Amino acid sequence: MLRKVSKKKARSLYQQRKMYASLERTGFCSGCGRSDAILTNSHLLSQGQYKQYQNEAWNLVEHCRQCNSDWQNHLKRPLFLDYARNMEIIKLHDERAYFELIGKESLKKQKYLGVA
Ligand SMILES: [Zn+2]
Numbered sequence: 844m845l846r847k848v849s850k851k852k853a854r855s856l857y858q859q860r861k862m863y864a865s866l867e868r869t870g871f872c873s874g875c876g877r878s879d880a881i882l883t884n885s886h887l888l889s890q891g892q893y894k895q896y897q898n899e900a901w902n903l904v905e906h907c908r909q910c911n912s913d914w915q916n917h918l919k920r921p922l923f924l925d926y927a928r929n930m931e932i933i934k935l936h937d938e939r940a941y942f943e944l945i946g947k948e949s950l951k952k953q954k955y956l957g958v959a
Pocket residue numbers: 872873874875876877906907908909910911
């Protein structure tokens with residue numbers, strides 16, 4: 844039996860599919876440069892915290908599965924090849940989120956280094 848979804852949900856799923864289909868496919872991971880890995884999309888601003896951006900094309904980057912997973916780890920982010928570009932994109936669309944992320948990364952780094 845097919846599960847019924849509300850019209851609102853159906854519209855949202857349709858828009859999401861349309862948006863994903865419109866994304867440019869480069870064939871390589873912009874996080875590590877690999878082109879031999881299965882590619883997926885990372886949300887620059889997380890779907891959980893920034894639900895309003897989950898279906899925005901600017902919020903998605905092409906990453907391999909490893910980078911997709913590592914992008915959740917704020918300590919690893921600065922090692923990404925596309926880190927500077929991603930942060931610029933975030934800053935352009937949500938300056939407040941940008942500064943929150945910078946602060947979070949700085950605090951994590953300080954804790955990691957044992958100075959906080
Ligand atoms: Zn990668």
